[in-house]
Amino acid sequence: MKFWTCCAVGALFPIGFAAAPASGQTTPMPVQPNNATARPDANAANDHLEVIQDIVVTAQKRSESLQRTPLSITALTGDTLGKRGVASLLDLQSAVPNVNIAQRISYGVVTIRGVGYDVLTPGADSSVAVHQDGVYISRPAAALTSLFDIERIEVARGPQGTLYGRNATGGAVNIISRAPTENLSGYLTAGYGNFNAYSVEGAIGGTLVPGLLTARIAGKVEGRDGYGKNLFNGRDVDDLRSRAVRASFRLTPADNFTADLILDYFREKDSNFAFHFLGTYDPSEPVLPGVSYGGITAPNIRDVANDAQPLNNREFYGANLTLKWNLADGLSLRSISGARRSNSQFTSDLDATTFNYTSFFQEERDYQLSQELQGVYHNDRIDAILGGYYFYEHNFGATIVPFNAAIPTLPHTGAPAVPWPPLDEQGLLITRAEAVFGQITYKFTDQLSATIGGRYSHESKDVDETATFFGTTPQKKTIAFSAFTPKFGLQFQANRNLLAYVSVSKGFKSGGFALGQAIPPFQPENIWSYEAGLKLTMLNGKLRANGAVFHYDYDNLQTGVVNSVGTAIVNANAKVDGAEIELEARPVPALTLTANASYLHARYSRFRGIDDPGIAGVNPLDLDGNSLSQSPKFTFNVAAEYNVATNLGTFTPRVDYSHTSKYYFTPFNVESMSQSAYGLLNASLRFATRDDKWSVELYARNLTDKLVVAGGFVGFFGVGSPEVVSLAPPRTYGARVSVKF
Secondary structure, eight states, rough: OOOHHHHHHHHSSOOOOOOOOOTEEEEEBBBTTTTTOOOOOOGSSSSSSTTTTTTEEEETTSOEEEEGGOOOOOEEEEHHHHHHOOGGGGGGGGTTTTEEEETTTTTTEEEEEOOOOOOTTTOOOSSSEEEEEEEOOOOOGGGGGOOEEEEEEEEEEEETTTTTTTOOOSSSEEEEEEESSSEEEEEEEEETTTEEEEEEEEEEEEEETTTEEEOOOEEEEEEOOSSEEEETTTOEEEEEEEEEEEEEEEEEEEEEEEEEEEEEEEEEEEOOSEEEEEEOOOOOOOOOOOTTTTTOOOOOSSOOOOOSSSSEEEEEEEEEEEEEEEEETEEEEEEEEEEEEEEEEEEEEEOOOOSSSSOOEEEEEEEEEEEEEEEEOOOOEEEEEEEEEEEEEEEEEEEEBBBBOOOOOOOTTTOOOOOOOEEEEEEEEEEEEEEEEEEEEESSSSSSEEEEEEEEEEEEEEEEEEEEEEOOOOOOEEEEEEEEEEEEEEEEEEETTEEEEEEEEEEEOOOOOTTTTTOOBBOOEEEEEEEEEEEEEEGGGGGGEEEEEEEEEEEEEEEEEEETEEEEEEEEEEEEEEEEEEEESSSSSTEEEEEEEEEEEEEEEEEEEEEOTSSSSOOOOOOOTEEEEEEEEEEEEEEEEEEEEEEEEEEEEEEEEEEOEEESSSSSSSSSGEOOOEEEEEEEEEEEESSSSSSEEEEETTOOOOOOOOOOOOOOGTTTTTEEEEEEOOOEEEEEEEEOO
């Protein structure tokens, strides 16, 4: 199926995206689902500076108040993202409880409540579904693009198997960009900081054809010097060079019909996400082979000593056509068509030394097509949605690890060295997915309602691969999986300020292949979630508290284990228990306080017969009871900002502190491959003119210059079992100037 086929389907079925009222705009009043008009509320009488502003979200694919959505969801507006210095998803985790976002190679690894993925193989799917303006982004590498001109981000925690389906066992992240406006509007922001970091971001939009066509174009260019150096050649590592642009068009040929077209492009080429040498993993081999042959490792962990310069080369672009047709009061039809391409290449030095022992190259060339059709209905008693989904992906992946065939004798023994044969894994993976889904919420009374929903999914995967390592032979296979993922929920709206809910839901993630490795397929994931939550607004809108407790039964968790032929994907069972709370208070109009905290007990309940890839000859291990990767037991964040009004304008100092307890990077739970507990302190001072058109901000992130390992893995024993990691940024600071019009 080609892109034009999807567009034709969308044109034949003009089922557009429901009116997302001023997406992400805040309002002190709850809103009616599927309606941009806010319903009168007692808080409307209060000054908007004195109460906490509500947010309209579309996590349930209808517009509704965040405080009346029976989900564990965090919504952050574009203004909030700016205050927190969120430039990519990597910056998001401290703002959302029970969320851990890391980088592994150039992939964005999003883990929610312990459910994520730790796979390095091309073609692997995340367990958290990332959507950009309603279109699913399949490739994890595309999750780390820059964020700009964003209306809001919604993070829905827990399996979203009914409404989102594909690979949403952990949850869903929805990124909503700003839509075109009828009036001419826009902004321009320029910033500069240490490491020669620069950023220029802006947008402009307005009416092209009065009453018919509006448009908005936004872009961002950013760069910096490296946080470290490659001692082999003196070049920067962990630097940044990226640019992005997005054009949005809204056509309204009739009062009841809207068409939105979004085109986007992202390009990055630098030495970001370099492999940093942490140490040797196997105690029986304390010296890396490259060191034995005269190479060196970097004494400073932020530097590298690599004969192969790290290269991060990524390009993503796509088109999104969203149509909406309001048939009658309460009834609308929607169509969301998407086409995307992603090309990513990553090169680094796997042996972690200046000696030419081996290197690492990984590539993905992917294109995807998707089509979603929805019918949405709303009246005083019923909120319902019925839809269908189709997804096609063509993904070529390659992992190449060449070994030096001219390696001399081992210096400490004089014995001849037998080099490893080159690893050259390449393959093509084609995925087709179809689904039908529906969900209905029925109000028995003004206070009590029930939700029931379900999704039937069918996925097939065709693999055609070659593997030339230790005599493995190519394979060409097809595998298919089906699943039904229901949801049941009860909601009790005690009054306009208190919502209590319970839910039982199931998530599903398809099985598949470790692309290019000619090994048996792995099985699909299934997760049952049991959750109870509370959303409470108190003190006449000046205090808000949202919390939830949950339990997961997790079957066939897909776990990546590095071995002698790359990364094997194996299945395990797990149990997850946890709780989270979010607080926001405005004790006086000028002061805003926020806090969140989470507890997580995520462990393997059955994971046996696994070899430790970093130690040769180890007997199979029993990992029952070990913690899941990227799953800290405790996290919390506190923040405060205060507005000081003057005749010139408003000064707003802000400070926030986040703490994360210890977590592991691999299922083996080895101390050397873990991040110990740490805290991060950020601060900023913003000045805005009285009309808020001009602003200047000074900021500092990671004030204490804490060294944080963002992700890592262990190379197999054939290269000396090096521990290689990615690092979070050091202390950064700078200034930004913005103008709005």
